Amino acid sequence: MRNRRIEEHPVLGSLRNRKAVSFTFDGKTCEGREGDTIASALLAHGIRQLRVHEESGRPRGIYCNIGHCFECRVTVDGKAGVRACMTEIREGMAVESGKVLPSPLNSSVFEADEMPRTYAEFAGKQKGDNKKEAPDA
Amino acid sequence: MRDVVIIGAGPAGLSAAIACREWDLSVLIIDEFPKPGGRLLGQLHQEPDGEWWNGIKEAGKLLNHATELGADIRCGVSAHHIEKADNGFKVHTDAGVFDAEQLLIATGAAESAAPIPGWTLPGVMSIGAAQVMTNVHRVRVGERGIVVGVNVLSAAIARELDLAGTELHSMVLPAKNPVTKHYGDPGEVMDGLARIAHMAPSRILRFGSILARAGWVRRLAVRLYPKRGVKVWGIPVHIRKAALKINGRDRVESVTVCNIDPAGKPIEGSERTIPVDFVCIAGGLYPLAELAAVAGCPFRYIEELGGHVPVHNERMETPIDGLYVAGNITGIESAKVAAAQGRLAGLSIVRHRAKDKAGLGQRIDEAMRHVTAIREQATIQFHPEVDKGRSKMENIFKEYRKAT
Amino acid sequence: MIICRCEEVTLEDIRDTFHTYKCSAREVKLRTRAGMGYCGGRTCRPAVDAVLEEVTGEKPGDDLPLKVQPPVRPVSLSVLGGDGDHA
Numbered sequence: 304m305r306n307r308r309i310e311e312h313p314v315l316g317s318l319r320n321r322k323a324v325s326f327t328f329d330g331k332t333c334e335g336r337e338g339d340t341i342a343s344a345l346l347a348h349g350i351r352q353l354r355v356h357e358e359s360g361r362p363r364g365i366y367c368n369i370g371h372c373f374e375c376r377v378t379v380d381g382k383a384g385v386r387a388c389m390t391e392i393r394e395g396m397a398v399e400s401g402k403v404l405p406s407p408l409n410s411s412v413f414e415a416d417e418m419p420r421t422y423a424e425f426a427g428k429q430k431g432d433n434k435k436e437a438p439d440a
Numbered sequence: 441m442r443d444v445v446i447i448g449a450g451p452a453g454l455s456a457a458i459a460c461r462e463w464d465l466s467v468l469i470i471d472e473f474p475k476p477g478g479r480l481l482g483q484l485h486q487e488p489d490g491e492w493w494n495g496i497k498e499a500g501k502l503l504n505h506a507t508e509l510g511a512d513i514r515c516g517v518s519a520h521h522i523e524k525a526d527n528g529f530k531v532h533t534d535a536g537v538f539d540a541e542q543l544l545i546a547t548g549a550a551e552s553a554a555p556i557p558g559w560t561l562p563g564v565m566s567i568g569a570a571q572v573m574t575n576v577h578r579v580r581v582g583e584r585g586i587v588v589g590v591n592v593l594s595a596a597i598a599r600e601l602d603l604a605g606t607e608l609h610s611m612v613l614p615a616k617n618p619v620t621k622h623y624g625d626p627g628e629v630m631d632g633l634a635r636i637a638h639m640a641p642s643r644i645l646r647f648g649s650i651l652a653r654a655g656w657v658r659r660l661a662v663r664l665y666p667k668r669g670v671k672v673w674g675i676p677v678h679i680r681k682a683a684l685k686i687n688g689r690d691r692v693e694s695v696t697v698c699n700i701d702p703a704g705k706p707i708e709g710s711e712r713t714i715p716v717d718f719v720c721i722a723g724g725l726y727p728l729a730e731l732a733a734v735a736g737c738p739f740r741y742i743e744e745l746g747g748h749v750p751v752h753n754e755r756m757e758t759p760i761d762g763l764y765v766a767g768n769i770t771g772i773e774s775a776k777v778a779a780a781q782g783r784l785a786g787l788s789i790v791r792h793r794a795k796d797k798a799g800l801g802q803r804i805d806e807a808m809r810h811v812t813a814i815r816e817q818a819t820i821q822f823h824p825e826v827d828k829g830r831s832k833m834e835n836i837f838k839e840y841r842k843a844t
Numbered sequence: 845m846i847i848c849r850c851e852e853v854t855l856e857d858i859r860d861t862f863h864t865y866k867c868s869a870r871e872v873k874l875r876t877r878a879g880m881g882y883c884g885g886r887t888c889r890p891a892v893d894a895v896l897e898e899v900t901g902e903k904p905g906d907d908l909p910l911k912v913q914p915p916v917r918p919v920s921l922s923v924l925g926g927d928g929d930h931a
């Protein structure tokens with residue numbers, strides 16, 4: 304893959320010698336430059352996928368790159384929900400991609416097409432206004 | 441307790457800080473982005489005289505000035521709530537609570553989405569994301585891409601991508617759906633192009649721009665729009681093609697594009713699949729004003745200003761005592777206007793503290809005239825009737841004051 | 845087609861919810877959770893509003909839709925409970 308780093312720019316000039324910083328992403332060592340965000344350092348390596356949607360498992364990467372959409376959230380040194388586009392890399396930082404979460408609504412109690420979409424529906428179903436009996440009820 | 445807390449270290453926030461420090465108020469600026477400068481950092485345009493507007497340099501100048509004067513600037517700090525306290529405000533952030541006697545919210549703008557099927561795939565990003573990645577982080581967003589959405593901002597950023605050696609296949613419209621009904625309408629987009637025609641070395645766009653006021657000419661330009669597109673800085677711009685969907689399994693692999701009629705309706709059988717590894721979506725900008733809302737500031741919806749805007753007067757004061765707004769939170773305009781508004785807000789804050797200081801009233805009048813003058817000279821205008829929006833707001837503020 | 849990315853609410857979900865419940869724009873949002881996910885609607889609010897305007901016929905009002913509630917950024921409980929800096 305071609306180097307994605309823009310070393311020389313006709314107006315903005317050369318990147319000169321920005322110091323290398325290494326960190327890990329899902330256990331693999333990556334190298335970025337001082338001043339990189341997690342998102343930019345990973346993209347320079349061609350890595351776009353930062354997490355999967357917590358319920359559907361669909362892959363996600365950066366969308367807004369300026370902190371508004373939270374699509375880029377990752378776990379950094381054990382802290383979850385950190386925006387990769389807003390966080391600069393530090394030497395030795397351990398970054399983990401976002402995974403599918405065991406969802407309380409995802410249990411076998413409901414058929415997929417009857418999954419509640421809101422808390423009110425969820426509570427309603429729990430009270431038993433759904434026709435199908437929960438298997439363990 | 442500080443005299444002033446400023447949320448947002450963009451051109452508005454930094455300029456306000458400079459004004460406040462000139463009058464010796466204690467100032468803390470917080471910003472959640474790791475670098476100060478706001479959206480100015482990503483900007484790179486050529487002015488009509490050929491000079492480059494280099495946002496990194498411009499931000500550096502403001503930053504140096506503010507730091508020399510002793511403003512306390514903290515980046516990587518995110519504000520999530522504002523409470524009105526007895527004599528000021530409590531600003532809740534992920535780095536603790538900051539007390540301020542006076543508060544300026546200068547949080548800028550956010551991008552509105554133009555969703556098309558497949559837009560959640562990695563490799564699809566907003567046009568602003570590509571700008572920041574390219575000019576601020578200096579990483580290419582991909583090998584070859586397509587821009588979906590044709591407007592002032594996307595045209596400017598397309599050129600920036602090209603400058604940095606990122607290949608763009610073309611710029612097309614989003615397929616029409618309930619969200620993209622305006623962005624996907626060739627006629628409305630032609631109107632928008634008229635506004636950027638001075639940046640585009642192309643006959644048909646000028647033709648469109650000069651005569652765009654006559655509806656029939658505009659319709660003609662839309663009807664006769666060349667099949668191969670119009671090249672703007674070497675990039676084919678199409679207003680008679682639309683992106684139907686983005687394809688790929690784990691990441692963007694291609695975009696399905698089709699021809700559209702002058703009303704934006706897809707022409708059956710014209711679909712084509714274009715292999716790309718990134719897509720930039722350009723909806724538009726709207727004021728990012730949520731913090732003003734939680735602080736209790738009233739709002740009005742003003743289309744010319746980009747959406748919901750906190751009620752404020754031409755001195756950047758809101759109806760809430762001690763709360764000010766400046767920059768794109770008050771309406772979408774260029775960074776120069778934001779900086780001029782920031783200075784004005786700073787002076788209004790100073791006056792609130794030191795009513796007796798000689799000459800302040802005159803300076804505020806000058807700063808107000810400066811905002812208007814900068815607005816008139818703006819090379820980039822996001823809405824053609826921003827003046828109308830501004831005077832609407834002025835009247836709203838007066839009525840609001842009368843009523844309360 | 846997904847409109848709200850955080851909650852993966854589609855255009856069809858919004859239309860179906862409106863037609864099933866014949867309810868207000870506000871209620872459609874509460875039922876589908878469109879615009880009420882992790883990002884607080886920052887990415888999709890204008891889009892959700894545009895869909896709702898078309899589907900329900902309600903024009904955007906002057907108040908910020910569904911009145912923005914704090915926190916405007918997701919925060920961990922430790923931050924909410926923290927004493928913070930009162931320097």
Ligand SMILES: Cc1cc2nc3c(=O)[nH]c(=O)nc-3n(C[C@H](O)[C@H](O)[C@H](O)COP(=O)(O)OP(=O)(O)OC[C@H]3O[C@@H](n4cnc5c(N)ncnc54)[C@H](O)[C@@H]3O)c2cc1C
Binds near residue numbers: 731775778917
């Ligand atoms: C993606 C994007 C690209 C743009 N590109 C251009 C362009 O190419 N040319 C042009 O003329 N205009 C452009 N603009 C318009 C731009 O808004 C103005 O030019 C100008 O930067 C506005 O200045 P400002 O000070 O009002 O806000 P900004 O420059 O946006 O600064 C606001 C700052 O507030 C911070 N902030 C926001 N919310 C919080 C919070 N809750 N806590 C802490 N900090 C917060 C942000 O991180 C940001 O740094 C762009 C806008 C966007 C959103």
Ligand code: FES
Binds near residue numbers: 367370374375376389
């Ligand atoms: S990409 Fe949107 S918050 Fe990081």
